[in-house]
Amino acid sequence: MNSKEQILRRIAAAHSPEISYPAFDFTPQHFADPAATFAERLEAAGGRAVWADGQPLDEWIRRLYPEARRIASTLSEVTLTTINPDETEDPRTLCDVDLGIVRGSFAVAENGAVWIPQTIRHKALYFGATALMIVIPRDAVVDTMHEAMARPEVCEDDFGYGCFMSGPSKTADIEQALVFGAHGPMSVTVVLQ
Amino acid sequence: MKIGLFIPCYINALYPEVGQASYRLLTALGLDVDYPLEQTCCGQPMANAGFEHDAKPLAERMEHLFEQYDYVVGPSASCVAFVRESYPGLLEHQGEKPCIGERTYEICEFLHDVVRPTTLPARFPHKVSIHNSCHGVRKLGLSSPSELNVPYMSKLRDLLEKVEGIEIFEPTRRDECCGFGGMFAAEENAVSIRMGRDKIRDHLSTGAEYITGADSSCLMHLQGIIDHDRLPIKTLHIVQILASNL
Amino acid sequence: MSTHSKAAAQFVADAARTTWHDGALWAVRAKRDRMAQSVPEWEALRSAASEIKRHTLSHLGHYLTTFERQATANGIQVHWAVDADEMNRIVGELVARHGGRHLIKSKSMLSEECGLTPYLEARGIEAVESDLGERIMQLMHRPPSHIVLPAIAVKREEVGTLFEREWHTEPGNSDPTYLTHAARKNLRTKFLGADIAMTGVNFAIAEAGAFAVCTNEGNADLGTSFPDLHIAIMGLEKVIPDYRALGVFTRLLARSATGQPVTTYTSLYRKPAPGKQIHVIIVDNGRTETLADTAHRNMLKCLRCGACMNTCPVYRRSGGYSYSYFIPGPLGINLGMLRSPASYHGNVSACSLCYSCSAVCPARIDLGEQIYAWRQEMDLSGHADKYKKFAAKSIQFALSDPERFRSAVIAGRLAQRLPHGLLNNRFNPWYGSGREMPRFAPRTFRELWQAGEIRAAFPSAPASAPGENGPTAPQNHPTNK
Numbered sequence: 001m002n003s004k005e006q007i008l009r010r011i012a013a014a015h016s017p018e019i020s021y022p023a024f025d026f027t028p029q030h031f032a033d034p035a036a037t038f039a040e041r042l043e044a045a046g047g048r049a050v051w052a053d054g055q056p057l058d059e060w061i062r063r064l065y066p067e068a069r070r071i072a073s074t075l076s077e078v079t080l081t082t083i084n085p086d087e088t089e090d091p092r093t094l095c096d097v098d099l100g101i102v103r104g105s106f107a108v109a110e111n112g113a114v115w116i117p118q119t120i121r122h123k124a125l126y127f128g129a130t131a132l133m134i135v136i137p138r139d140a141v142v143d144t145m146h147e148a149m150a151r152p153e154v155c156e157d158d159f160g161y162g163c164f165m166s167g168p169s170k171t172a173d174i175e176q177a178l179v180f181g182a183h184g185p186m187s188v189t190v191v192l193q
Numbered sequence: 194m195k196i197g198l199f200i201p202c203y204i205n206a207l208y209p210e211v212g213q214a215s216y217r218l219l220t221a222l223g224l225d226v227d228y229p230l231e232q233t234c235c236g237q238p239m240a241n242a243g244f245e246h247d248a249k250p251l252a253e254r255m256e257h258l259f260e261q262y263d264y265v266v267g268p269s270a271s272c273v274a275f276v277r278e279s280y281p282g283l284l285e286h287q288g289e290k291p292c293i294g295e296r297t298y299e300i301c302e303f304l305h306d307v308v309r310p311t312t313l314p315a316r317f318p319h320k321v322s323i324h325n326s327c328h329g330v331r332k333l334g335l336s337s338p339s340e341l342n343v344p345y346m347s348k349l350r351d352l353l354e355k356v357e358g359i360e361i362f363e364p365t366r367r368d369e370c371c372g373f374g375g376m377f378a379a380e381e382n383a384v385s386i387r388m389g390r391d392k393i394r395d396h397l398s399t400g401a402e403y404i405t406g407a408d409s410s411c412l413m414h415l416q417g418i419i420d421h422d423r424l425p426i427k428t429l430h431i432v433q434i435l436a437s438n439l
Numbered sequence: 440m441s442t443h444s445k446a447a448a449q450f451v452a453d454a455a456r457t458t459w460h461d462g463a464l465w466a467v468r469a470k471r472d473r474m475a476q477s478v479p480e481w482e483a484l485r486s487a488a489s490e491i492k493r494h495t496l497s498h499l500g501h502y503l504t505t506f507e508r509q510a511t512a513n514g515i516q517v518h519w520a521v522d523a524d525e526m527n528r529i530v531g532e533l534v535a536r537h538g539g540r541h542l543i544k545s546k547s548m549l550s551e552e553c554g555l556t557p558y559l560e561a562r563g564i565e566a567v568e569s570d571l572g573e574r575i576m577q578l579m580h581r582p583p584s585h586i587v588l589p590a591i592a593v594k595r596e597e598v599g600t601l602f603e604r605e606w607h608t609e610p611g612n613s614d615p616t617y618l619t620h621a622a623r624k625n626l627r628t629k630f631l632g633a634d635i636a637m638t639g640v641n642f643a644i645a646e647a648g649a650f651a652v653c654t655n656e657g658n659a660d661l662g663t664s665f666p667d668l669h670i671a672i673m674g675l676e677k678v679i680p681d682y683r684a685l686g687v688f689t690r691l692l693a694r695s696a697t698g699q700p701v702t703t704y705t706s707l708y709r710k711p712a713p714g715k716q717i718h719v720i721i722v723d724n725g726r727t728e729t730l731a732d733t734a735h736r737n738m739l740k741c742l743r744c745g746a747c748m749n750t751c752p753v754y755r756r757s758g759g760y761s762y763s764y765f766i767p768g769p770l771g772i773n774l775g776m777l778r779s780p781a782s783y784h785g786n787v788s789a790c791s792l793c794y795s796c797s798a799v800c801p802a803r804i805d806l807g808e809q810i811y812a813w814r815q816e817m818d819l820s821g822h823a824d825k826y827k828k829f830a831a832k833s834i835q836f837a838l839s840d841p842e843r844f845r846s847a848v849i850a851g852r853l854a855q856r857l858p859h860g861l862l863n864n865r866f867n868p869w870y871g872s873g874r875e876m877p878r879f880a881p882r883t884f885r886e887l888w889q890a891g892e893i894r895a896a897f898p899s900a901p902a903s904a905p906g907e908n909g910p911t912a913p914q915n916h917p918t919n920k
Contacts, residue, residue: 004507004519007675010727011500016736019497021680022490024687026483041700091665092631110478110690111700123712124664127657145701149686155647160710164689166701169657173572173588175595176463177615182571183623183630184657184704202838205884206848207877212884217897228888234838241792243814243823244831250839327793339472340750340798342481366465370752374791376827380441381788382871383448387457387756388791389874417874439897 024146034109034141035192042112045167046180047188049107051138057101057191064189065099065131072129073101074120091124100129100185104165105153106140107190113166114190115148117159126163131187134165138192196226197259199267199276199297201409202234208409214436215268215300221439222308229258236283237275242376245279252276252283256293264307265297268432270329270407273299278332299333300432301407305348310355317437318358321429322396323349324406324415325368335407339368349407349431356434362399364392373414389418397426404428441824442785447757456594461755463591468749470698471799477700478690488691489803491684492740496730502645502678503721509648510719513710518720523553526722530555530637530670533718534564537668539634545652545659546570547639548586548743549672549722551765566637567629569658571622578605584759586766587696587745592758626658636663640673640719641742642688646681649709650719653692653702660706669717671708675726676739688742691801696744729777734812738773740802745770747796747806753789762786769796769806776813784822787813841885852879 001009031037039049050060057078061068072083072094078101085094094100102125104114114134116126126132142148149155154162169184180186196219200212212228219226235255236248255276259265267273280294304310325347329335336347353361372378372388379385393415396404404426406412412428419426451457475481495502507517520526526549534542542559544566550556556566556577568577572589576582578601583589590598599613608621638659642651650671652659663669679685693699711717729739748754748768759767764775764783772790775783787810794807817823837847854862855878863870870876887893 002519003521003525006521007519007721007723007727008500008504010723011503011730014727014731016497016499016730019490019493021494022487024483024487026480026487029479045699045703095627095631108701113701113705118712122664123660127661127664144686145689146683146686149682149689154707155682158710159707160712162707162709163660164701164705166699166703168703169655170703171571171619171656172697173570173575173590174593174598174615174618176466176588176591177595179616179619181623182619182656182658183569183626183661200884202844205844206851206879209880209882209884209887213887213893216893220897228884228893230885230888231841233841233844234834236835238834239831241811241814242827242831243787243818244828244835245815246818247831247835251835254839327791327795331794331798338795338798340475340795342475342478368795370791370793370795372752372791374793376830377788377791379868380824380827381444381447381753381791382868382874383444383451384753384756384789385791386871386874387451388752391461391756413877414874417869417877420875421873 028144028146029110030143031109034143035138037109038107038112038141041110042167042190045112046170047112047167047190049190049192052191052193057135060191061099061101061133068098068131070097071099071101072097072125075101075103075135085125086121088122091122094122094124095128097125097129099131099133100125101133101135102126104134104136104190106142106148106151107136108145108148108164109141110144111166113164115151115153115162115164117153117157117162123161126165127184129185131189132185133189133191135191135193194225194263195261196224197262197265198226198228199232199259199265199272200228201267201269201272203413204269204409207413208430211268211409211430211432214430214432215266217439218432218436219266221314221436222310224308227262232258235272235276237272238375240275240279241374245283248279249283252280256280256284256287259293263296264303265293266300266303267297268300268407268430269409270299270326270333270335271410273297274328274332299329299335299407301348301352302333302335305351313352313355313435314439315355315435315437316357317434319403320360320362320399320401321353321403321405321434322362322364322399322401323347323353324371324396324404324408324411325349325363326406326408326411327368327370329407330368336368352435353431356437359434362401364395364399366395369395371411371415373411378414385414386418389414390422393418393424393426397424402426405431405434407431441788442763443757443761443789446761447789450758450761451756457756460592460758464749464755467588467698471695471746471749474694474698474700478694484687484691485801485803487687488801489740491679491687492802495679496676496736496739499675499678499730502680503675505645506643506648506678509646511648513648515648515711515717515719518718520720520722520724522724526553526672526720526724527555527558529720530672531558531562533668533670534559534635537635540564541633542566542635542637543630543633543662543666544568545638545654545662546573546589547637547672548766549639549674550637551582553722553724567633569626569630569662570654570656571619574622574626575601582765584767585745585748586743586770592760630661631665633662633666634668636666636669638663638669638671640671640677641692642685643673643678643719644682644685645678647709649707651685652706652708653704655703657704660704667715669708669711669715670720671717672720672722675721675723692742692744695742695746695799695801725778732777735773735777735809737804737809738777740804741770742802744801746799746801750795750799752793752795753791757789762789769810773806773809773813780817780820780822784817787817845883848879848883855879
């Protein structure tokens with residue numbers, strides 16, 4: 001008997017009583033202005049949300065990240081790009097680029113997170129860039145994770161890797177003092193376009 | 194309606210005044226109160242230490258002594274919680290007969306939920322800080338546990354608000370354990386005493402003159418530290434305040 | 440005295456450190472409370488989480504095989520390990536087959552449980568912890584003292600000294616931002632030089648054949664960004680049915696753990712990237728025994744959020760190292776007993792039965808009630824402390840009859856006449872570091888009753904009821920069930 005069979009046999013022998021999948025007998029919280037709540041909670045998580053208001057992304061990059069020199073993106077509308085990450089063979093070279101500009105599909109109001117299914121060749125850009133700008137459609141904001149999990153981008157699409165990202169990388173492992181930029185981006189801006 | 198007064202062992206020996214105040218309070222509210230003389234202990238001390246089966250003869254004794262009463266009422270949340278939670282299991286062998294656990298009440302709970310007096314003949318012109326004891330909060334529901342997202346509620350506060358002249362406070366960590374815990378107090382005495390000191394400091398910071406609650410056991414532990422450290426605060430069982438004018 | 444009690448006394452002896460430890464963890468509990476208060480349906484969410492876990496456990500074989508089938512269809516390779524040895528062996532074989540000596544790890548309690556790092560190190564494989572707290576502990580050669588906040592017992596000055604020694608940071612600089620960024624810089628070289636990535640699994644989603652890894656630092660994601668091989672290890676209780684369930688758990692996990700609405704990164708691994716491999720190892724290591732244990736099966740609902748530690752008044756004042764099992768607090772007391780009562784019963788005393796752990800648990804595990812149950816089981820299995828047993832027997836003897844009780848009280852009163860120092864000293868466990876004995880009353884309540892003094896002043900009069908509606912016949916407890 002192999003290990004799998006052994007484990008399954010032990011599980012069967014445990015005779016755990018039959019419990020049915022619960023119905024959710026609650027109404028998840030709803031926000032009057034989900035986008036505003038998203039912006040607020042993203043800020044609490046150390047990030048920032050901006051509404052593009054018709055201004056080109058290049059403008060926002062110049063305004064928010066004027067120091068950025070090495071800029072990586074596959075977004076055709078960004079002309080300030082200096083690196084095409086999809087033409088990069090070694091993902092290691094994407095570490096420590098000044099700014100990455102990537103697409104996310106929707107935001108979650110209750111926790112300031114954005115769902116980013118991997119659409120670029122190397123996910124290293126999401127985590128190796130010093131600053132990250134995530135572009136999402138302006139109306140794509142759901143209230144809670146319940147709705148988020150029911151979105152086709154999560155439960156139907158054939159993604160390989162995806163991430164709910166809420167603000168910049170952070171840690172409080174030294175005396176509970178909050179520090180941004182533990183390993184991933186030091187700064188995250190979500191652009192609602 | 195006949196009430197059997199349940200006076201836990203340590204209240205009997207150390208704090209008879211708490212028993213007396215309970216009797217006075219219930220009788221002043223027009224209730225018929227009796228004290229079964231042969232009672233000793235509910236068995237909680239052994240059970241919490243890990244010897245619940247040693248509590249069985251005591252449970253049988255309690256059951257026998259109190260079965261004739263409509264209500265069993267005692268001034269100790271933790272003892273009442275034990276009777277209510279554990280007696281059905283300990284007395285399983287007696288079959289279908291209803292167990293006293295179901296009709297055993299902590300005295301504040303009994304006043305608040307069953308007697309429901311609109312006024313109390315009490316006056317206590319002092320600042321008091323409520324000691325929300327763990328079993329009272331998390332086993333009997335005397336107040337809303339701070340961990341839960343439920344509206345604030347406190348049966349102790351509701352009753353104290355009927356006392357004339359009183360000022361009511363609660364510590365910042367309103368239902369953090371004081372560190373008594375029965376045998377825990379001795380076996381883990383270093384942590385137990387540290388918890389007690391922290392709890393007293395929290396009560397002291399409210400500016401209260403008295404720490405009051407529904408469990409004399411917590412108060413006994415705190416008073417022991419107060420006495421040793423000579424701190425400017427006293428402990429007093431809540432029934433002594435509710436019966437202060439009787 | 441239990442092993443915990445002895446170690447705790449040493450921790451408490453450093454009053455200032457105890458104050459800091461208690462305060463730091465209470466602050467996390469307070470943040471958690473604010474988060475719980477901000478979600479109106481919080482209690483219903485906890486119930487849903489508990490029920491989903493119970494449901495999953497009752498169909499565990501089904502969900503594990505579903506996960507395996509779906510994950511395999513996605514190109515993930517799934518392995519099964521009955522125990523720690525087998526898990527370590529599988530990891531060792533995967534590493535050997537792949538080649539490479541540098542493994543970058545993100546936090547996994549299962550790895551600690553199975554002793555994976557020492558296993559790999561003995562085979563010449565470098566296993567670097569990438570979570571900052573875990574890395575600090577690894578460099579200090581000490582185990583984590585908390586499952587979510589591994590370095591909570593370490594002060595910033597100690598981290599400063601450590602980094603100065605390891606990475607030549609500025610002498611005397613213990614600023615957390617400076618030190619964190621020094622670690623970021625140093626660990627970059629480890630991330631870039633790794634051949635193999637290892638992560639734990641927070642949730643394995645059966646229907647999707649995907650698994651979720653939650654971190655704040657992004658270390659798991661960065662770690663899996665470069666190597667061709669990603670090994671993920673999971674206890675078999677980590678499987679959940681579907682995305683719908685994941686929605687419930689992701690709302691509870693970080694709020695309960697650190698008081699954040701969600702972890703910074705909730706990453707779903709569904710298919711390996713082209714040319715890369717993902718292997719998942721499903722580990723039993725005693726969990727099926729827990730599943731068969733009706734009294735303690737609930738422990739398998741655990742999300743490993745650590746909220747029970749943060750709220751535990753004993754853990755906060757005794758620190759992680761006062762427990763002999765590698766997981767401390769209410770969770771560790773229970774898991775240690777499930778692992779081996781003979782080895783870990785010394786932690787069972789570390790509980791005042793306040794039940795705060797049961798009230799914070801996002802999966803509604805009755806942790807406190809189970810500790811109470813363990814105390815009962817210890818007596819049956821012969822692990823009860825013999826002095827405590829003697830004390831309990833004596834109390835039972837003295838209390839089993841009013842006359843004996845009276846004699847005990849008389850003895851107590853006599854003892855109280857002894858000089859203060861003879862009774863109140865450090866050899867008396869009640870007195871400890873300074874807690875006076877209570878005084879026996881001159882007359883017991885029973886004696887006063889017998890003498891008619893209780894009733895004399897206040898005869899019981901079944902008069903008309905004074906309340907609004909008056910007392911009625913016995914009813915079920917109306918409010919607290």
